[in-house]
Amino acid sequence: xxxxxxxxxxxxxxxxxxxxxxxxxxxxxxxxxxxxxxxxxxxxxxxxxxxxxxxxxxxxxxxxxxxxxxxxxxxxxxxxxxxxxxxxxxxxxxxxxxxxxxxxxxxxxxxxxxxxxxxxxxxxxxxxxxxxxxxxxxxxxxxxxxxxxxxxxxxxxxxxxxxxxxxxxxxxxxxxxxxxxxxxxxxxxxxxxxxxxxxxxxxxxxxxxxxxxxxxxxxxxxxxxxxxxxxxxxxxxxxxxxxxxxxxxxxxxxxxxxxxxxxxxxxxxxxxxxxxxxxxxxxxxxxxxxxxxxxxxxxxxxxxxxxxxxxxxxxxxxxxxxxxxxxxxxxxxxxxxxxxxxxxxxxxx
Amino acid sequence: xxxxxxxxxxxxxxxxxxxxxxxxxxxxxxxxxxxxxxxxxxxxxxxxxxxxxxxxxxxxxxxxxxxxxxxxxxxxxxxxxxxxxxxxxxxxxxxxxxxxxxxxxxx
Numbered sequence: 366x367x368x369x370x371x372x373x374x375x376x377x378x379x380x381x382x383x384x385x386x387x388x389x390x391x392x393x394x395x396x397x398x399x400x401x402x403x404x405x406x407x408x409x410x411x412x413x414x415x416x417x418x419x420x421x422x423x424x425x426x427x428x429x430x431x432x433x434x435x436x437x438x439x440x441x442x443x444x445x446x447x448x449x450x451x452x453x454x455x456x457x458x459x460x461x462x463x464x465x466x467x468x469x470x471x472x473x474x475x476x477x478x479x480x481x482x483x484x485x486x487x488x489x490x491x492x493x494x495x496x497x498x499x500x501x502x503x504x505x506x507x508x509x510x511x512x513x514x515x516x517x518x519x520x521x522x523x524x525x526x527x528x529x530x531x532x533x534x535x536x537x538x539x540x541x542x543x544x545x546x547x548x549x550x551x552x553x554x555x556x557x558x559x560x561x562x563x564x565x566x567x568x569x570x571x572x573x574x575x576x577x578x579x580x581x582x583x584x585x586x587x588x589x590x591x592x593x594x595x596x597x598x599x600x601x602x603x604x605x606x607x608x609x610x611x612x613x614x615x616x617x618x619x620x621x622x623x624x625x626x627x628x629x630x631x632x633x634x635x636x637x638x639x640x641x642x643x644x645x646x647x648x649x650x651x652x653x654x655x656x657x658x659x660x661x662x663x664x665x666x667x668x669x670x671x672x673x674x675x676x677x678x679x680x681x682x683x684x685x686x687x688x689x690x691x692x693x694x695x696x697x698x699x700x701x702x703x704x705x706x707x708x709x710x711x712x713x714x
Numbered sequence: 715x716x717x718x719x720x721x722x723x724x725x726x727x728x729x730x731x732x733x734x735x736x737x738x739x740x741x742x743x744x745x746x747x748x749x750x751x752x753x754x755x756x757x758x759x760x761x762x763x764x765x766x767x768x769x770x771x772x773x774x775x776x777x778x779x780x781x782x783x784x785x786x787x788x789x790x791x792x793x794x795x796x797x798x799x800x801x802x803x804x805x806x807x808x809x810x811x812x813x814x815x816x817x818x819x820x821x
Contacts, residue, residue, distance in 0.1 A: 389759075399781075425752065429754070
């Protein structure tokens with residue numbers, strides 16, 4: 366008979382979240398009783414009647430309960446959000462790397478290094494905005510590709526250092542534009558680009574740690590190639606053939622890419638039987654928040670044009686509808702992490 | 715790695731142990747300096763299991779109670795070896811500095 370001692374201890378364990386008790390309570394009770402009982406039936410009967418968990422034991426359970434309820438370090442909820450942040454950072458770095466690759470190809474093309482192609486139109490001359498010579502921007506383009514590859518190859522701190530250096534010229538460009546009056550409208554768009562697509566990802570790279578689960582290399586490396594071929598090249602072709610009017614601005618393109626990613630993930634997010642989709646749903650929500658915020662701040666660039674404002678608002682609406690489709694997956698992930706990590710079954714041997 | 719996690723991993727280095735077995739081994743390893751409460755122990759075990767450093771080994775019934783044994787994983791063994799190296803290197807530096815400071819360093 367377990368008696369009052371066990372009942373008193375189980376009462377203390379009610380402080381712990383239900384999912385945790387489900388997984389660990391029996392084990393904790395067994396260990397607690399082991400710490401009290403002697404094996405002598407008479408002595409144990411007496412102990413069971415009069416003893417109870419001391420204040421230090423209650424404090425240790427209370428401390429554990431606080432950590433688990435708040436989703437502290439090492440908990441499943443923290444892990445799911447960490448995974449989501451890492452995936453979102455990789456995705457934004459991928460977007461920047463594709464931009465870098467695009468910039469390098471346009472540069473090579475305009476310098477006639479791609480001999481089999483006709484000369485590009487003058488409108489596609491390599492950019493040299495701001496106070497720096499073009500060579501600085503080539504380095505920035507290279508830097509984002511290198512930062513992405515370093516992240517995928519798990520050189521996290523080096524990737525962060527390279528990306529941190531890469532965002533400095535863009536900061537100088539925004540400041541230069543602001544102080545020289547180069548921007549046509551309010552500078553919220555350029556600032557939003559720098560903060561949301563450059564600074565935030567660099568800071569969030571801190572979420573990559575030596576003990577973080579590695580991102581699968583080949584899918585991410587192939588994603589760089591696929592995004593370049595399927596997104597950047599068609600846009601480049603439209604631009605080169607004089608159809609720039611069909612091109613969305615970068616903010617709109619970012620919104621549409623995230624919306625497409627949400628739509629392609631929606632079947633898994635909506636399926637109750639899909640396992641492991643939670644971190645991706647959370648990552649897509651983070652990306653949608655980033656893209657949506659950038660779209661809202663960059664609308665200021667179009668205050669002079671009601672048509673472009675309408676287009677921007679439509680992009681926002683599409684993004685909002687698409688992200689709603691992945692919310693169930695994120696909600697389920699949160700419920701699952703509240704229900705704790707998957708029970709590990711004892712394995713023989 | 716926290717001191718408690720280091721002691722728990724060390725307690726499992728020579729074979730699987732159940733919860734109270736770990737408490738006793740940690741107390742012995744630390745010469746009574748570390749007396750884990752059950753709540754603290756299972757906080758550490760949950761973190762180590764979530765990090766893939768330990769895993770359940772088997773369950774045994776005794777006196778009507780089910781005892782679950784835990785063992786180190788390969789990652790856990792590697793992490794423990796790394797931490798032991800780090801602590802040994804730190805201890806060497808401490809001893810060297812104390813020797814350099816000499817007895818007057820104490821005053």
